[in-house]
Amino acid sequence: MATIYDVAKIAGVSPKTVSRVLNGDAPVGEKTREAVEKAILELGYVPSNAARMMRSSRSGLIGLITGAISTTSDGNDPKGLPDLLIVQGIQSVMSATGMTLMIADTGGSSARVPELIRTFVEHRAEGIIYVADYHQHVELPPAPKGTPLVLVNCYDDRGTPSVLPDDERGQHDLVARLIEAGHRRIGYLTLPKGMDATRLRLEGYKRALAEAGIEFDPELISTGFMHDKHRNSAVLWDAIDRVLSLPNPPTVLCCGNDEMAMRAYGILRTRGIRMPEDISVAGYDNYRVIAETLFPPLTTAELPYAAMGARAADWLLSLINDETHQQTNPTLVSGPVNWRSSVTANASADGKTIRFPLSNGRNPQ
Amino acid sequence: MATIYDVAKIAGVSPKTVSRVLNGDAPVGEKTREAVEKAILELGYVPSNAARMMRSSRSGLIGLITGAISTTSDGNDPKGLPDLLIVQGIQSVMSATGMTLMIADTGGSSARVPELIRTFVEHRAEGIIYVADYHQHVELPPAPKGTPLVLVNCYDDRGTPSVLPDDERGQHDLVARLIEAGHRRIGYLTLPKGMDATRLRLEGYKRALAEAGIEFDPELISTGFMHDKHRNSAVLWDAIDRVLSLPNPPTVLCCGNDEMAMRAYGILRTRGIRMPEDISVAGYDNYRVIAETLFPPLTTAELPYAAMGARAADWLLSLINDETHQQTNPTLVSGPVNWRSSVTANASADGKTIRFPLSNGRNPQ
DNA sequence: CGGTGTCATGACATCGGTGTCACGATTCCA
DNA sequence: TGGAATCGTGACACCGATGTCATGACACCG
The missing domain is CATH 3.40.50.2300 (Response regulator)
Structure with a gap:
């Protein structure tokens, strides 16, 4: 590989002058510059970062x-x-x-x-x-x-x-928007206990409720995600079953992330529940492949990666x-809340309670 | 930052000896080695890749x-x-x-x-x-x-x-498996025309049919994906509508990729069609977040990235x-075919034709 | 016991750039 | 017009490693 010396020799100048052309750190005569540039092109010269770095001690x-x-x-x-x-x-x-x-x-x-x-x-x-x-x-x-x-x-x-x-704020903003849209009973299927995100988001959820003067109901909260991948399906099925069986069930389900929301779509549909007519669903992450592709597209808080x-x-x-x-x-x-059509714009503002049809089979698989 | 000279001075040896300890390219006395290693630890010395590279011209x-x-x-x-x-x-x-x-x-x-x-x-x-x-x-x-x-x-x-x-082979293997599972009418919702993958996979699809002695029916093929994201939903809806309206509709829908399959799930469900009871669905890519999380999990050819x-x-x-x-x-x-439950194991082996209920609204949204 | 080989080590040059300094040639301004 | 400032350039040392060669101390062998 060509060096600065090769360039200097061909251009008939000193190596230092070539260096100056390259870095523009000192004035160089017009004709000299041209000769150097021509030589550089001719040789296909590319300076060595290693050598430069040794002297200047800036690696970039x-x-x-x-x-x-x-x-x-x-x-x-x-x-x-x-x-x-x-x-x-x-x-x-x-x-x-x-x-x-x-x-x-x-x-x-x-x-x-x-x-x-x-x-x-x-x-x-x-x-x-x-x-x-x-x-x-x-x-x-x-x-x-x-x-x-x-x-x-x-x-x-x-x-x-x-x-x-800011997990606390993200969940807070999402829940606040849901409340604004008329929801009062907000189910929350959380990520596994022990994760920082789980704790912080639950705080955000509670704060949004408190600000709206809605009492926190622990019955609406359920863990919907396990680290053990193979049990996720059953865990989520059960979690959804539990909140929907409440005497006063939620009008919207907040899921711990968009993947869980995708699972929830499948589970709800096999039970004949329509979204968002029968129940609204929201996610978290704004994992676009999921959130934008699901039908209906998913309302979700953005994790501003x-x-x-x-x-x-x-x-x-x-x-x-x-x-x-x-x-x-x-x-x-x-990050912002991404509002899409998985949440009704004006849910049960009249306060009427929807009864869900519950299927018999526990595990759809 | 410490250099090899600093180490040499502290250890009371020459820089070259330190180099030998580092690279083990020549024998070094036991006591010398220990002294050098101690000095290296003491200084937290890490050799400079740039300097090394200049000499050896191997950057790694x-x-x-x-x-x-x-x-x-x-x-x-x-x-x-x-x-x-x-x-x-x-x-x-x-x-x-x-x-x-x-x-x-x-x-x-x-x-x-x-x-x-x-x-x-x-x-x-x-x-x-x-x-x-x-x-x-x-x-x-x-x-x-x-x-x-x-x-x-x-x-x-x-x-x-x-x-x-090997897109040709991937699609071939998938379709061959579908045929093996008893499917004869295989719908194919392709990626956009003009893509290499689209052309190659269609060839694989045809080859699998030919090998099984099934006649190729162009009516079963439809483009289900646009580069224009916002029209995807409508395009796919229409494509599905077209193949399902055939007098002799497919028993399985092959989608150009898993994302399209995810969309298809939504569309089919809003039309009250169950998977895989009423129709089977297959994807391509084995995009695991989608394929494993969808319900039912998606049969799909793996893109062996x-x-x-x-x-x-x-x-x-x-x-x-x-x-x-x-x-x-x-x-x-x-890559392999990932067989999951979105495809019936033994479809309409009796050859009976299923009539699909078609909803009225063209676009569900 | 002298010659040869191995071991352990150091002196020194070198890789390819850039920083410092020096120097001649212009240009500028008082 | 003379001294200072600026311009354009080159000589030289240096960054931090490693390759080459030399050297002294032993061990071994005939």
Whole structure:
């Protein structure tokens, strides 16, 4: 591969002058510049980043660690693919600043993280971003001092900069919209207990009720999702059965995520219940392949993954450039409610109670 | 950041000896080794890849160009996220060989590709992989000579190494299984005309029929997908309506992909048609979030994305190491049929024709 | 006991750029 | 018109590793 010396020789100038043409850091004569540019084209010369980096000690690299790519393979993960939107958000900010993103995947095992961090440090990455596949607490190996680190979709106990979705507000806003649309009895099929998202969203749900002066009824809450994939179907069936059997059943079912809402569609339909005429359904995530493709399209709170990624990237860049860009930690990012036709615009405003036909078979499969 | 000289000074040896400890390329005395290792730990020394690379001219980097991450944002893409499984397949092979993957995203515009290739060349990537978001023809800028290139999910006219899904065989195998299960009238709602996948799969469909001695009936074929997202719903509704209105309607509907199948579920249900009792449905892709979550779970041909990625990575590595690893070009990768309960195991073996109840409203929304 | 080979180690050059400094040639302004 | 500032350029050292070669200390063999 051609070097700057080859170019210099052909153009009849010194290597340093070629460097100046490349970087424009000092004036160069018109004719000299042309000769150099011609030589560069002729040789197909591309400067070596490694050599440049040694001298200037700026690598232009950002390391990104994620399990997002690989966690999809065995599907034991409650969210699945959409967290890749975080990567997209990061990417768009980074490429605008000319930084290059090195993406490393944990392959599903967090044990590989130290090794990946080491690789990044070997490449002298100027900053590292760690993306978790769902909102959670993490404990990363001691930060490589000197290299700023930002966590996305997760947080630790050391006060590492962290960007999180505002689950409380997201659920609150969604429920508030449902109340606005006339719903008073709002069923909530939650994600597994113990997840941060579950707790926060339930708080948001309660706050929205409280603000509207509606009393919280624990009967309307049920866990609709298990980590054990194969039991999900039965768990959700049972959860739906329970809330619909209430003497005063809900007029809308909030599901913990869009995937669960998709399952709920199937279950409700096999029971002959129409949406949204008999009951409204709402999701969470705005997982577009699902939310927009389901019939009827799904009303859902958006998990602002792309925005979270962009925020994290901005934050990291300001840390690298040592700007005292004040950020609260963690930084909460909220998203809009996407209103679609799975929720009636004006539900049982008259307060009449709908009785659901219940089928006999417990498990439709 | 500490250098090899700092380590050498502390350990009381020459830098070269430290290098030997790091690389184990020459014998080092026991006590010397210990002293060096202690110094390395003490300083938290990590060797600089850039410096190492300059001497050895082996970067250990592989460049990966994809639109997979960003094309999801505006959703104008027929496949969506699953092509990320290709990245996962590549990743798993690469990390096993100690290569580091640099992933760059086109941000949806192929105009950025030359720029990204340049970045990889600057980093002296030892090979480049280009991943397309769906099976298609591409025309990349002239290959950076000296750097091997492998295309995945796409091909060009220059005979660049290319790994493609075997769409013909996938659809053939699926249809053959349907025939085996007793189906004779097989409706096929295709992806948009003009796509390679559409043409190849139709060939596979015909071949399976021919092998079973079933006559091809063009009435059973209809385009069910538009690139224009907002018209998809109507197009599919109409396509389904057409085939179901045939005097001798199909007993199973093959959909061009799983997303279309998901739409079909909604449409069929609003018309009061049960699956799989009244009609069976099959998809393509094995997009697991959809195929496994739908009720009933969807029978679908697998698009072997992860395997394609792995094959491409293997091929690239053999090109880099200059092995004369003979490969046919393009390399076709096929995947299994995933049999789930959306298809009846033994359909209308008696040959009786089912009449479908047709609703009046054209568009359910 | 001298010659040869192996072991353990260091001195030094080198990879391909860029930072620093120096220097001649212009241009500018008092 | 002379001194200062600016322009255009090159010589040289340096970034942090590793390849090459040299060297001294032993061990081994005939």
